[in-house]
Amino acid sequence: MPRPYLRSGQSCQLFSKETKSPRVTEVRTMSYNTHEVENKWQRTWSEARVFEVEVDPSKPKFYCLEMFPYPSGNMHMGHVRNYSIGDAMARFQRMMGKNVLYPMGYDSFGMPAENAAKKEAGHPHSVTERNIAMIRADQERMGYSYDWRRMFATSTPEYYRWNQNMFLKFFEAGLVERRFAPVNWCNDCDTVLANEQVKNNRCWRCGLEVVQKDMAQWFLRMTEYADELLEELDKIEFPENVKAMQRNWIGRSQGAHIDFSVVGSDSVIGAFTTRPDTIFGVTFLTLSPEHPLCEELVSGTEYESAWLELRNECARMTEFERINMLKEKKGVPLGRFAKNPLSGEEVPIYAGNFVVASYGTGAVMAVPGHDQRDYDFAKKYGISVRPVLSRERDGEAIEENPVFDGLGWMINSNRESFDGLHGNEAKEAVISALEAEGTGHGTVQFRLKDWLLSRQRFWGTPIPMLHCDDCGVVPVSLDDLPVELPLDVKFSWEDSGNPLATNQEFLEATCPQCGKNARRETDTMDTFYDSSWYFMRFADSNNIARPFDPDKVNYWMEGGVDLYIGGIEHAVMHLLYARFFTKATRDLGMNLVGEPFGRLVCQGMLNAPAPFCVKCNSEYHVENFGGDCPNCGGKLSTRSVKMGKSLGNTISPGDMISKFGADTVRLFILFGANPEAGMDWSDSALEANNRQLNQIVDAFKIGSNIKSSPSDMDNWLLARLLDNRTRWTEAMDDVSLREGVMISHFEMLSDWQWYRRRGGSHAPTINRFLSSWAEMMAPATPHIAEEFWESLGGLGLVASNTLSEISDLSVRDWSEILASEEYLRDLIDSARNLKVLAQKHSDIPITKMVVQTALSWKAELAYEAVKLSRTNFDFKTKGQEYLKNLKIFEKESMRGEIFQTWMAMTAGSKKKRGRVNTWSEGQKNLVLGHFDETSVINKNSSFIASSLQIDTVVSYSVGDGEDVAGKAKVSFPLEPGISFI
Template identity: 60%
Template structure:
């Protein structure tokens, strides 16, 4: 028997498959159907072994289903928008469209050579205007339902490059492109309010056969927390601090309140005091860090006092207000009530800065309320040392409910649900993405592009010099007529995140 040499026969068979359209499929209502879809490749260069592994698995599934009698819809496409093509255009002096098409042609040739059984008639590419018109259509529907909105939000900003950076582009507080310091800057951004679907997303996990570890990761990302929002007055000021906690039963153990360094109240509290310089140093240290890096470094706790005091909403006691690097303004309310006796993070912080630690729970009903805490005791326990009638001796949900009810009675708090999932910031100050179909008119304000004018297409007359948003260099794109009043207006220059 002669040796089998794949290279001698593969190409002829692949051509025969292509000529006969053997993998092309049409809908037949009498046949069972199966849709096989893999993650589309990003056309940033050539194929690699990760592509081969991923698409070999999909191809095996598609072929198996065909053998089982299914009509298999198995398309291929390209996730072709994104920063790499734009950065390549800056480096090469070309255009993202041309670079993307060149890379797509190269990858397509390689994928076909692998012999995967795609229906190539159904090729999609996300930079095709007839594809991204539907991104824009969905955006307009979100806008109609109040699920798309614009507001100021902090972003990573590189001044020399005059551009916003994704968290992944910030390395040790510096720009990946020019190594300049990155700062947090407030800019007008577009959001999709995916938090409206939080409970539906959580419930949906019970209907999908995910592995338990994957399901747990999704649940953590959605992050449902049942607890209370509590309001602390600020001594001597007409200000309040709102915090969220999942443990209202520990409220009587609060010995300090911590603000994020960038919390709007922090600067007010320290202005003109001996603490201002220390706050400023901490603020400047964290403001150059991406949110990702701040979360990663939460173990390295730093804090500064403000010299100000909050008033405990139930006991009336004064508790000092601190500023801490482990609190992030965009998470929750940007402030936390600190209970070092029953929270490990607060315990470590209190030990470091010599802040009192108070026991307000015991882990068994007959434990002493006066026993010293050697470490934070974080489990549910029986309330002690509240100093008020009606609380000591309560446990778990009864304890939480009693504290929440007391807060609601005086208008200082309420039971609520908090979610880790946050609105999706989809704005990108980039060229190579789906244009956001919005027009800004001095008379009419924010005006959606009429559906019959979709797609809003990317212009070709742009400058790629690495400075700012290239779309702003296109007069033909920016200068438009308001579809509502007919007056001159300007088109939105942000594009959508590639995952929209």
């Protein structure tokens, strides 16, 4: 049973306040008081608590989440786009009857708060609190439907105590490690960085060049999960580029670890290679200049100084120099030799600037015969080249440049049984031989490193560990959590480093093992740790006994977050950490799911115009608009580039809301581009969307004040409603928001306008149409939709209702009324074009249109053709035979014309397909139903006449009147001959 969706006897008061102004009554477009409307509904929603949800196993759940923001002050347009997408989907899924979890929180630990605190000599805590209040107010102003009860900030002890709690559990499980390691250090930020946070050897945050330091650091053993992280990428619904980036980052490569013993020494050089099948082609080894063995090998020899020079050069090089220098491969001999474990050959050892210390073992077995880089190196230093793979079976291995680096057949092995093996078989044979002789083994190498977790910063989660002189490194006991950050800390530019390190009160602790004094760890956690599990906390935000209740998490997280929306910049870091974390907590028994995110949508860039110099190919700050290029003095043009502070081409959401209202901003954002696509900011497009919204307001105003009289158009309107809503539901379900909004905010309006133009005016139909329309508008423009809903007397709130039932419409066959209207539209369209042409042949203005519809035998033929086409009749082979047996075909004089018509209907010509293939279902129904074109045209003659701006329209079947302008011959079923007088 369809749910009743209207209260009876409602009078319409839609925006009656607006009509007070005498000016407005003249203006045909209604505008509305956005602030009043938006405030009113935001208040109503909040009071009715419609967005508050709880676990309810009887309903399907939908977890809609946006990457929570770092609170840096006011909300910016990128946020607006992110949340407008999420909110539309959350609201849509609620309408679809889902139990929707849609939370918001703040990722509030991090460096910027420290810097701000220094600037104003305050505390990061107060800076953060203030910023959270600002961004939250902005979010509320946009009307986002969050369950605010679940809100939290990660910088509160209520949250970060669970960071610590889980850290200790990871520690117990052996996932935490403290070790000395060469780390990436940023002088500006005064802290180490994880590998993921170094971009082109620069700090991801401040851009300063990263230097290497050796320090004791805390690691999370993410590499334990490397395989699973890689393999499950195939199963999850991430965009391809994100998957590619993660695969790239994890960088699994399969190969062999091979030990080369150093001649005249006990040392062994382990090398990783993906091509063990080329082992017989090794003619030298290359170590990274930093390799510890280098020093040992050259110490006290004539080679020492050259090596030292190379090592120092590599160590002090800036990034720019390094890139430049690496165009040239450079190396020095170390004066020693290593023994190839399979061939027994002794090959020279080099140090090379191109060998990366941190990848693999920092040593490369060089095969110049089959590796381009090794080949170039060998040629430069006069080292021999030995090809050991052939392109063909039983072929030769030849030295060539560029080298052959594909898989081939082994040859020139100086041991039995290897020659003739190919590709993977060859690799396996070599590995088995190495394993049998204890000189190597098959192995997998990852580019992914363990997660370097510790930061030497204040504003983060304190790592809950203690340093005891007697017991060493000891975990804080679970009962002593949280280890809180002290609030009585002053920040200033003079003090560099971590204030925790000098805070006596914080530092002093008691060792839980021996009871003596201990020193607290002063490193805090990388803030990516905070965001690696926040989505699970949202399932149970206010739990004070544990991070989250497993039952709640398992309900909400089943299959992962259903829709996760955020920026592509987190493709590797956040998304990889969170995936790892979820698997780790799963293995601790805290949750069932292993992959945190189901469908991931990465919103596109938001661009805005900025001055641009074509010649210099660079963009400038907006203050240069109208001026000349600061670089070359040439004329500046405009280009759309990513919105950002550096160019000043930002748009303030607050200003836009004040000017046009939240609904217009949301409509613009959603209509401007699909979520994944980049989008350009345009003031004129924003204004156009505002006009569109005002037109809709106008439609509702007219629609609820109508004199009622039924007509055929009512069925048409309901048919359009059914079609639109079906397509809308599909589009929205697929997160194709642009398409969804196009239907709900554009096509619905133009259908409404056509209905009105055609004289539609029936209150029950209109009510039905408008109330469904109000629902369809709710995800994108919720405030105005709610206003419409109320004015129509709808029950409850659109925000909490499920979509009203329209299945009663779908049982009816609307194709004929749709086709008939389409016929009329097409007729007017072609007549309009023809009229222009006809006018050229006439000296006096055209006043009359004559429409000659096709003769009945043509309609009969069409009927036969359509009927046959429904049975998958093969017109090509059997069509002519069928035609010849028809009664009409008996008239010999007409056979030529009949044949032509039949062919046009069925087989078509080379260039045009037969009508049975091109007619829509509705058109076919018209043909089958013996659609009376003449009477439809005559019935609508005055409408057609006014559309075409002529006086009279007459229609008759060919032969029933004068053949004006000889148009009888072109008449065809559904394509009448049209002439103008």
